Amino acid sequence: MAVVTRDGETGAAAGASRPAAATRQLAPRLLASMAGLDWLAKVWWTCLSISLFAGMWELCWAMGWADEKLLPPPHIFLDNIGEQGKYFNTATRWQVGQSMGEGPSAFESVLITGAATTMRVFVGLVLASVLAIAVGVLVRYYRFFDRLVLPTITLLSPVSPIAWLPVAIFLFGIGNAPAIFMVVVALFFHMVLATINQIDTVNTNLINVARTMGASKPQIYARVIVPAILPGMLQVLRMNLFGAWMVVLVAESTGVGYGMGQVIMLARNTFNPSLVFFTIAVIGVLGFTFDWLLRLAQRRILYWLPDTAERLRVL
Amino acid sequence: MSSENAPHFSSRDAVVCRGVGKTWAAGTKRAHEALRDIDLDIKPGEFVVFLGPSGCGKSTLLYLIAGLEDATAGQIWSFSDKVETPSPERSLIFQETSLFPWLTVWQNVSFGLAIRGASQEERRAVAAEALQRVGLIAAMDKRPDELSGGMRQRVAVARALAMRPKVLLMDEPFAALDVQTRARMQDFLLDVWRDSGASVLFVTHHIDEAVALADRVVVFTSRPGRIKTIYPIDLPRPRNLFSREAETMRIQLTELLRDEVDRAFAEQEAFAVPA
Ligand SMILES: Nc1ncnc2c1ncn2[C@@H]1O[C@H](COP(=O)(O)OP(=O)(O)OP(=O)(O)O)[C@@H](O)[C@H]1O
Ligand SMILES: [Mg+2]
Numbered sequence: 388m389a390v391v392t393r394d395g396e397t398g399a400a401a402g403a404s405r406p407a408a409a410t411r412q413l414a415p416r417l418l419a420s421m422a423g424l425d426w427l428a429k430v431w432w433t434c435l436s437i438s439l440f441a442g443m444w445e446l447c448w449a450m451g452w453a454d455e456k457l458l459p460p461p462h463i464f465l466d467n468i469g470e471q472g473k474y475f476n477t478a479t480r481w482q483v484g485q486s487m488g489e490g491p492s493a494f495e496s497v498l499i500t501g502a503a504t505t506m507r508v509f510v511g512l513v514l515a516s517v518l519a520i521a522v523g524v525l526v527r528y529y530r531f532f533d534r535l536v537l538p539t540i541t542l543l544s545p546v547s548p549i550a551w552l553p554v555a556i557f558l559f560g561i562g563n564a565p566a567i568f569m570v571v572v573a574l575f576f577h578m579v580l581a582t583i584n585q586i587d588t589v590n591t592n593l594i595n596v597a598r599t600m601g602a603s604k605p606q607i608y609a610r611v612i613v614p615a616i617l618p619g620m621l622q623v624l625r626m627n628l629f630g631a632w633m634v635v636l637v638a639e640s641t642g643v644g645y646g647m648g649q650v651i652m653l654a655r656n657t658f659n660p661s662l663v664f665f666t667i668a669v670i671g672v673l674g675f676t677f678d679w680l681l682r683l684a685q686r687r688i689l690y691w692l693p694d695t696a697e698r699l700r701v702l
Numbered sequence: 703m704s705s706e707n708a709p710h711f712s713s714r715d716a717v718v719c720r721g722v723g724k725t726w727a728a729g730t731k732r733a734h735e736a737l738r739d740i741d742l743d744i745k746p747g748e749f750v751v752f753l754g755p756s757g758c759g760k761s762t763l764l765y766l767i768a769g770l771e772d773a774t775a776g777q778i779w780s781f782s783d784k785v786e787t788p789s790p791e792r793s794l795i796f797q798e799t800s801l802f803p804w805l806t807v808w809q810n811v812s813f814g815l816a817i818r819g820a821s822q823e824e825r826r827a828v829a830a831e832a833l834q835r836v837g838l839i840a841a842m843d844k845r846p847d848e849l850s851g852g853m854r855q856r857v858a859v860a861r862a863l864a865m866r867p868k869v870l871l872m873d874e875p876f877a878a879l880d881v882q883t884r885a886r887m888q889d890f891l892l893d894v895w896r897d898s899g900a901s902v903l904f905v906t907h908h909i910d911e912a913v914a915l916a917d918r919v920v921v922f923t924s925r926p927g928r929i930k931t932i933y934p935i936d937l938p939r940p941r942n943l944f945s946r947e948a949e950t951m952r953i954q955l956t957e958l959l960r961d962e963v964d965r966a967f968a969e970q971e972a973f974a975v976p977a
Contacts, residue, residue, distance in 0.1 A: 600814035
């Protein structure tokens with residue numbers, strides 16, 4: 388039996404460190420530097436992907452196919468960040484008693500506006516997931532809760548978040564609250580249904596193992612069902628992250644507060660394509676970073692999941 | 703079925719089934735009779751193997767004895783308790799791996815103790831002892847996905863043993879293993895069985911396995927599963943599986959099973975191609 392164990396342990400390394408003792412010592416260091424290269428390679432591919440896209444756009448401009456008044460290429464809309472930044476964070480800059488020259492610099496304004504929007508997305512996402520998981524678990528835990536609540540949730544889930552916009556304004560006026568409310572409303576109903584679906588697909592064997600060991604219903608929920616649905620729920624969360632970004636822009640652009648969406652609206656009203664594309668670029672970077680952080684958290688929390696992406700890639 | 707006219711049975715028996723039947727989705731259009739009229743007595747410390755064609759209800763019977771599903775007819779007792787709910791005294795090892803992927807090996811093994819609120823030291827000690835018995839003490843801090851299929855099944859066995867069950871229910875636990883590993887696992891199971899004194903109910907498709915392990919082999923008919931014969935294997939242990947007696951028994955069991963497998967197939971064909 389010990390033989391099996393030893394085989395299992397050396398099996399993975401055997402392929403790499405067969406030849407000589409010297410190379411065997413080198414192998415870990417080599418692996419470490421390879422891991423570093425791996426990271427660099429990822430950055431390199433990301434840059435290449437973006438440059439390719441930007442390059443095609445620039446080419447269209449150079450060939451005269453894209454009118455720079457309507458579709459200004461990156462080198463134009465990224466050219467004058469100071470000028471663009473003036474439009475950001477208007478609420479602070481135009482506060483009573485402040486002239487246009489005072490307040491945060493253009494760059495700071497972009498940061499503050501971006502941070503405000505990100506904060507709304509983040510808070511909305513956290514609230515929506517906590518509420519949705521709680522409600523989803525309760526629906527499966529108590530039959531009466533299921534009968535009482537599920538019909539309404541199913542009824543409301545296909546309603547477009549845009550339809551909630553007036554409600555957000557009626558209830559919360561302007562500021563952070565309506566934007567956060569919009570994010571929560573856009574995600575909550577879908578996430579409740581997703582939670583229920585996740586619970587229903589938990590491997591019955593795992594539940595049965597816990598039952599034969601004398602686990603009570605609350606123990607089964609806490610120790611088996613919640614950990615078992617966690618991977619799926621984080622996936623659902625990531626899927627909904629982009630939805631949250633879309634909704635927050637809509638909320639901000641219809642005057643429930645300042646933020647990226649409001650800048651886009653400003654750009655539309657003043658016919659400023661450069662500003663539109665600049666804002667889109669900033670939103671893209673923010674969304675990308677957010678998704679990356681979430682993926683990082685996912686890998687931390689779901690330490691037990693194997694890396695399937697790699698296995699699918701090498702097929 | 704009511705408890706007033708409960709039939710008599712020896713209350714010292716590990717498992718007693720009287721007229722047990724199970725119809726899945728009873729009372730609906732999809733009703734499906736899996737088991738009928740099962741009468742079975744299993745002594746404490748006895749090793750009983752269930753043999754039968756695929757789909758005859760062997761797993762279903764283990765589920766009923768474990769208390770995970772309710773019988774639709776008859777009654778089941780275990781040591782004078784009526785089986786109505788699952789109990790740590792009757793551990794079930796499933797056909798597929800059923801380790802919790804988010805727990806380490808030792809946490810999996812001591813899950814039942816965690817449920818009862820045992821301290822970390824106690825859990826680790828019990829897990830270490832159980833893992834020692836299955837020869838996996840070195841893998842204590844690994845995660846299930848780092849183990850081979852055979853190692854995972856041994857962890858599942860350790861987890862069942864950690865509950866100190868009086869009845870160990872095993873549903874084709876070694877089906878996915880290669881012949882050599884399976885032979886080692888059988889030896890190991892026999893050791894564990896002897897040490898623990900538990901009764902073992904073991905489902906398999908392999909006649910060799912039945913002859914290697916069982917005190918008695920219960921042969922099932924095709925669906926709905928009924929007991930066709932109970933075949934005693936009275937070979938002394940440790941067994942010489944190449945002896946003439948062992949060979950005769952394998953041949954007889956093969957004959958017994960073949961009729962039923964043929965019948966099961968005929969039925970499934972009739973089902974697939976309606977006349
Ligand atoms: N949860 C279930 N719901 C409905 N029908 C079921 C369920 N589980 C099993 N059955 C049916 O009951 C019958 C017996 O199934 P069971 O799994 O007990 O067979 P088995 O003897 O263990 O077969 P195998 O050797 O292939 O594992 C089958 O016809 C199956 O379709
Ligand atoms: Mg089965």
